[in-house]
Amino acid sequence: MVRSSFVLSLLASAGGFLSSEAKKLPEAKHLSGSYVVEFDDSQDASDFFKSIGSKAQTRMSFDSSIFKGVSIQFHDTETAEQEAAALAELASVKRVWPNRIYDLPKDNVVWTGKSKDASVANAVVKRQSSNDTFSPHLMTQVNKLRAKGVIGKGIKIGVIDTGIDYTHPALGGCFGPGCLVSYGYDIVGDDYDGFNTPVPDDDPYDGCAGHGSHVSGIIAAQANEYGFTGAAPGVTLGMYRVFGCTGSAANDVLIEAYLRAFKDGSNIITASIGGPSGWSEDPWAVVVSRIVDAGVPCTVSAGNEGAMGLFYASTASNGKRVTSVASIDNWVTPILLIDSFFSIDGAANETFGYVVGDPSGWAGVKLPLWTPNFDISDPAAGCSPYPADTPDLSDKIVLIRRGTCTFVEKATNAANAGAKYVLFYNNVPAGALGPSVSEVTAIKAVGMTTATQGEAWVKALAAGSEVVLDMVDPETAPVSLITADNTLTGGSASTFTTWNPTYEMDIKPQIASPGGNILSTYPQTLGSYAVISGTSMACPLVAGIYALIADVRGTFDPATLEALIASTANPRLYNAGSGTANVKAAVAQVGAGLVQAYDAAYATTLLSKSYLAFNDTDHLQKTLKFSVKNLGKSAVTYKLGSVGAATGYTFSDSIYPDQFPGLEVSDEYASIKLSSSSITVRPGASADVSVTVTPPKLDGARLPVYSGYITLNGTNGENLSLPYNGVVGSLHKTRVLDTGYLAISSDANLNPVNGNASFVLSKNPAADVTLPVAVALMAFGSPRISIKLLQVNGNKTKNLGDIFESPYDYASRDAYPAAFDGRLADGSYVPAGEYKFSIEALHIFGDAKKAKEWDVTESAPFAIRYGK
Ligand SMILES: *[C@@H]1O[C@H](CO)[C@@H](O)[C@H](O)[C@H]1NC(C)=O
Numbered sequence: 001m002v003r004s005s006f007v008l009s010l011l012a013s014a015g016g017f018l019s020s021e022a023k024k025l026p027e028a029k030h031l032s033g034s035y036v037v038e039f040d041d042s043q044d045a046s047d048f049f050k051s052i053g054s055k056a057q058t059r060m061s062f063d064s065s066i067f068k069g070v071s072i073q074f075h076d077t078e079t080a081e082q083e084a085a086a087l088a089e090l091a092s093v094k095r096v097w098p099n100r101i102y103d104l105p106k107d108n109v110v111w112t113g114k115s116k117d118a119s120v121a122n123a124v125v126k127r128q129s130s131n132d133t134f135s136p137h138l139m140t141q142v143n144k145l146r147a148k149g150v151i152g153k154g155i156k157i158g159v160i161d162t163g164i165d166y167t168h169p170a171l172g173g174c175f176g177p178g179c180l181v182s183y184g185y186d187i188v189g190d191d192y193d194g195f196n197t198p199v200p201d202d203d204p205y206d207g208c209a210g211h212g213s214h215v216s217g218i219i220a221a222q223a224n225e226y227g228f229t230g231a232a233p234g235v236t237l238g239m240y241r242v243f244g245c246t247g248s249a250a251n252d253v254l255i256e257a258y259l260r261a262f263k264d265g266s267n268i269i270t271a272s273i274g275g276p277s278g279w280s281e282d283p284w285a286v287v288v289s290r291i292v293d294a295g296v297p298c299t300v301s302a303g304n305e306g307a308m309g310l311f312y313a314s315t316a317s318n319g320k321r322v323t324s325v326a327s328i329d330n331w332v333t334p335i336l337l338i339d340s341f342f343s344i345d346g347a348a349n350e351t352f353g354y355v356v357g358d359p360s361g362w363a364g365v366k367l368p369l370w371t372p373n374f375d376i377s378d379p380a381a382g383c384s385p386y387p388a389d390t391p392d393l394s395d396k397i398v399l400i401r402r403g404t405c406t407f408v409e410k411a412t413n414a415a416n417a418g419a420k421y422v423l424f425y426n427n428v429p430a431g432a433l434g435p436s437v438s439e440v441t442a443i444k445a446v447g448m449t450t451a452t453q454g455e456a457w458v459k460a461l462a463a464g465s466e467v468v469l470d471m472v473d474p475e476t477a478p479v480s481l482i483t484a485d486n487t488l489t490g491g492s493a494s495t496f497t498t499w500n501p502t503y504e505m506d507i508k509p510q511i512a513s514p515g516g517n518i519l520s521t522y523p524q525t526l527g528s529y530a531v532i533s534g535t536s537m538a539c540p541l542v543a544g545i546y547a548l549i550a551d552v553r554g555t556f557d558p559a560t561l562e563a564l565i566a567s568t569a570n571p572r573l574y575n576a577g578s579g580t581a582n583v584k585a586a587v588a589q590v591g592a593g594l595v596q597a598y599d600a601a602y603a604t605t606l607l608s609k610s611y612l613a614f615n616d617t618d619h620l621q622k623t624l625k626f627s628v629k630n631l632g633k634s635a636v637t638y639k640l641g642s643v644g645a646a647t648g649y650t651f652s653d654s655i656y657p658d659q660f661p662g663l664e665v666s667d668e669y670a671s672i673k674l675s676s677s678s679i680t681v682r683p684g685a686s687a688d689v690s691v692t693v694t695p696p697k698l699d700g701a702r703l704p705v706y707s708g709y710i711t712l713n714g715t716n717g718e719n720l721s722l723p724y725n726g727v728v729g730s731l732h733k734t735r736v737l738d739t740g741y742l743a744i745s746s747d748a749n750l751n752p753v754n755g756n757a758s759f760v761l762s763k764n765p766a767a768d769v770t771l772p773v774a775v776a777l778m779a780f781g782s783p784r785i786s787i788k789l790l791q792v793n794g795n796k797t798k799n800l801g802d803i804f805e806s807p808y809d810y811a812s813r814d815a816y817p818a819a820f821d822g823r824l825a826d827g828s829y830v831p832a833g834e835y836k837f838s839i840e841a842l843h844i845f846g847d848a849k850k851a852k853e854w855d856v857t858e859s860a861p862f863a864i865r866y867g868k
Pocket residue numbers: 129130131
């Protein structure tokens with residue numbers, strides 16, 4: 001029996017008050033009055049049902065070898081915590097969790113087929129070729145497996161998502177046995193938003209949300225007019241719909257989906273869903289881990305919170321043995337450009353493409369180009385005020401290279417010389433973006449064209465030519481989808497991909513795959529095709545690759561598949577968005593590196609692990625072992641070595657982790673000693689290698705996370721690598737609580753109250769009264785937040801223990817508010833009087849029984865009395 005954490009029902013974003021760092025923290029969300037309950041296998045659950053009686057309604061029942069239990073909704077959300085606490089004490093109940101809510105990752109929809117007219121489709125169509133030339137497949141060797149006819153034939157992949165438009169011709173056109181989408185279920189219905197009651201039916205069709213159709217196409221799209229297919233078009237898909245048209249999905253819905261996908265015989269299960277966590281103890285993560293233990297590999301996207309810096313793991317990807325997938329940018333960037341016309345020296349007009357900005361008053365503008373600077377490599381073109389002899393620019397379009405100073409500064413300099421129209425050209429090869437200069441009131445229209453186009457015009461102007469642009473109304477102009485080589489970030493980690501490790505130093509993500517700028521199928525109602533960026537797109541490609549490898553090797557064993565993709569993956573160079581550095585990307589960002597499907601499918605070397613976690617200084621695993629198994633037909637000698645990857649500093653001058661880009665990385669590597677520099681392994685045999693680490697000597701207070709790869713070069717031609725990471729310093733000593741304070745429940749922003757607040761509470765839980773709220777602002781994750789009540793008596797205080805809504809387990813970096821209605825954890829009401837909150841957060845790996853292992857802040861005092 002574990003006394004569990006309880007929901008903090010009053011959850012508001014603490015807007016106006018928070019520091020700039022804390023402001024970026026997302027809201028934690030739970031379904032008020034709803035719990036997920038796990039039953040003890042060995043006990044009869046009748047005491048549980050007797051106990052809830054008519055007080056709660058069962059939302060879902062889980063009766064699986066993986067998880068037995070229910071999710072329930074108390075009718076009275078005010079008393080729900082008390083009731084749930086009582087349930088946790090029952091013999092039949094193993095654990096009670098608040099029913100958490102998850103969002104779809106904030107993927108960036110770059111383009112959909114609904115945008116503008118049909119020329120988009122024409123622009124992108126490639127000749128159908130018998131060879132796979134789709135860039136995400138070229139990047140991951142999927143094309144090489146496809147060339148051998150490997151398509152994942154007959155393998156069942158369960159997808160947990162928003163549903164699917166199976167009527168889409170490229171998604172099979174039908175649902176049911178014999179169709180591409182041959183099984184699945186709608187657990188929620190169109191109208192489900194995460195907070196209302198799911199209305200299930202047996203049809204997982206989605207014509208409104210789109211995400212699941214995109215994800216499914218990445219796995220298994222059939223040949224289509226856009227010239228691509230999914231990675232494994234021979235699989236059959238099961239779709240479990242957990243999102244309605246908009247909104248979120250609750251824990252119980254996700255658990256139900258996984259249990260169904262497992263029961264229906266899925267060989268692989270994938271989900272591009274998550275929420276900030278860093279702990280593997282969330283019930284959804286627990287269920288996914290158990291399904292992996294039962295032999296079904298599960299891939300989950302690592303999350304799109306790269307900006308949050310190190311230690312921001314997302315659940316359920318942070319579950320033990322779950323394959324967490326990071327995102328790599330596509331080699332090519334599809335870009336949507338608005339077409340317009342230009343002519344040089346009065347010649348026949350030609351078409352060019354640009355991205356419109358703000359303001360956008362281009363309609364009917366027909367003016368010659370003028371540029372302040374003929375140097376097409378000037379990093380700061382147009383950043384200085386124009387010289388006094390500059391002509392009046394009111395009848396020109398000013399062409400300026402992007403870079404160094406802001407668009408607004410450049411537009412201001414042009415406007416000071418009379419300009420009304422400004423067209424930027426890009427300073428990087430990939431695409432263009434829409435600049436905003438709306439505060440420069442003299443400017444009527446702005447936009448950006450590609451580097452290639454801008455440079456060509458500047459050369460013409462430098463040669464004395466006249467270039468006249470004839471601008472079509474951007475509202476009605478045709479658009480084209482072009483693809484440009486992404487030489488800047490193609491093949492590098494996407495800036496949005498979430499950084500790890502977990503708060504318990506587990507290595508995540510495991511692997512990376514293309515997720516930035518991915519073309520796939522979309523519901524026909526939403527345009528049929530779309531380009532989207534996110535780890536949501538990276539994850540299903542790895543699920544498809546698992547199917548291809550399983551097709552070749554005849555095994556679904558999760559540990560084997562993960563070890564194969566990890567050892568054969570290609571580590572990446574570090575890229576903070578502005579070009580690659582001469583250091584490998586941190587394992588905490590890209591895991592083993594870019595997945596290489598062909599090498600994984602045919603490798604005859606199998607490592608016993610997919611990573612080595614050295615932990616922190618306090619728990620340093622100085623020496624770790626792995627074994628090398630030779631599955632080939634002749635003896636192989638492996639040359640062993642190691643290579644460092646970027647060390648990332650978690651903190652600089654704040655107790656909040658640094659944001660990315662901006663967090664400091666360095667090439668201060670750990671030193672690695674191997675048990676031997678070369679091993680020879682006979683066919684069918686295994687050999688052990690031990691790896692001894694000496695972490696770099698760095699400032700432990702900044703929690704530098706070091707990483708790298710053990711390398712094995714075999715005489716069989718296989719070059720393998722095994723990722724490792726660890727941290728210098730003590731997670732246990734790291735401060736986790738920024739501060740705690742008193743707020744008032746009627747203030748949606750939960751601003752701190754420093755004066756003498758006084759509250760009139762009610763012992764009737766249904767009464768609508770204003771409550772004192774304890775707010776814990778977390779700078780780092782904590783295994784437990786506890787809100788104690790201190791009775792103030794003159795200069796003395798007496799600690800009365802946890803308030804009713806406390807404690808809260810496995811907190812991420814977030815603001816955690818807990819309202820106080822006069823009750824303590826045991827449900828008893830305290831007398832009227834003066835009190836303070838003691839807001840306490842346990843350190844990572846802390847011993848809850850030791851006072852010094854908690855960060856503690858006392859709130860301002862407040863008075864309570866009871867009204868009617
Ligand atoms: C397909 O790939 C093979 C091997 O790389 C090559 O020889 C052949 O020319 C390609 N065919 C087409 C149509 O591109």
